[in-house]
Amino acid sequence: MRLILGSGSPRRLELLASIGVVPDAVIPPDIDETAAPSELPRRYCERLAREKCEAMPGIATDDVVLCADTTVALGRRILGKPADRAEAAKYLFALSGRRHRVFTAIAVRHGDRRWLRVSESRVRMKQLSDAEVNAYLDTDDWKGKAGAYGIQGPASAFIPWISGSHSGIVGLPLHETTTLLQSAGYPVWSRA
Numbered sequence: 494m495r496l497i498l499g500s501g502s503p504r505r506l507e508l509l510a511s512i513g514v515v516p517d518a519v520i521p522p523d524i525d526e527t528a529a530p531s532e533l534p535r536r537y538c539e540r541l542a543r544e545k546c547e548a549m550p551g552i553a554t555d556d557v558v559l560c561a562d563t564t565v566a567l568g569r570r571i572l573g574k575p576a577d578r579a580e581a582a583k584y585l586f587a588l589s590g591r592r593h594r595v596f597t598a599i600a601v602r603h604g605d606r607r608w609l610r611v612s613e614s615r616v617r618m619k620q621l622s623d624a625e626v627n628a629y630l631d632t633d634d635w636k637g638k639a640g641a642y643g644i645q646g647p648a649s650a651f652i653p654w655i656s657g658s659h660s661g662i663v664g665l666p667l668h669e670t671t672t673l674l675q676s677a678g679y680p681v682w683s684r685a
C-alpha cells in the first residue's frame with residue numbers, strides 16, 4: 494500500500510513527517526480554485542479538497558491518496574492565497590482587529606472509497622498598524638498562504654488567541670488526518 498500526498502504544500506509534508514508519516518510520492522494537484530458565485534467558505538473548502546483528490550493522475554487501486562485545502566473565512570468572504578502584495582495587504586487590513594475562521598478539509602481516497610473531514614478553527618488578529626503590515630509584507634512570508642499569513646511564522650506575533658487546531662490552521666489537522674488514514678487502512682503509529 495502506497496501513500497500519495499496530493500499536495501505541493503511544504504507545510505503539509507512537514508506536518509505529516511512530524512507524526513512519522515512519509516508519503517511514497519508527492520503530487521501537487523492542478524485544479525481550478527475559483528469559488529462558485531455565493532459559495533460559502535466551508536463548502537468551498539470541502540469541494541476543493543475533494544476535487545484535488547479526484548484530480549490525481551496514475552493512482553493504483555491499492556494507493557491511499559491524501560489531499561487537503563485550507564480556506565480563511567471572514568464572515569462569508571473567502572480569502573484564498575493572495576495573487577500579489579497588494580492583495581495580501583488588503584487581506585491583512587481586512588483581518589486586522591477581528592476574528593475569522595480557518596477551515597482545513599482533508600480528503601482521503603482508497604480504491605472506490607472516499608473520506609472527508611473538516612477542521613474549523615477561530616483566530617483573532619490584533620489591530621495592525623501600517624508599519625506592521627508593511628514589515629510583514631517585506632518578509633514575503635505571506636506568499637502562497639490562505640488569508641495572506643502563516644501562523645507558524647512571524648505573523649504569530651499578531652495572533653493573541655486561537656480556538657481549534659493549530660496544525661489545522663497551518664494546513665493539515667493532524668488528529669483528523671491520523672483518523673482518516675487509519676480508516677483507509679494506512680498504518681499510523683503501528684509501524685515497526
Ligand SMILES: Cc1cn([C@H]2C[C@H](O)[C@@H](COP(=O)(O)OP(=O)(O)OP(=O)(O)O)O2)c(=O)[nH]c1=O
Binds near residue numbers: 545564644
Ligand atoms: C492560514 C494559514 C495557511 N497556510 C497555508 C497552508 C496551505 O499551504 C495554504 C493554503 O492553500 P491551499 O490551496 O490549501 O494549499 P496549497 O496550494 O499551498 O497546496 P496544495 O493545493 O498543493 O495542497 O496556506 C499556512 O501555512 N499557515 C497559515 O496560518
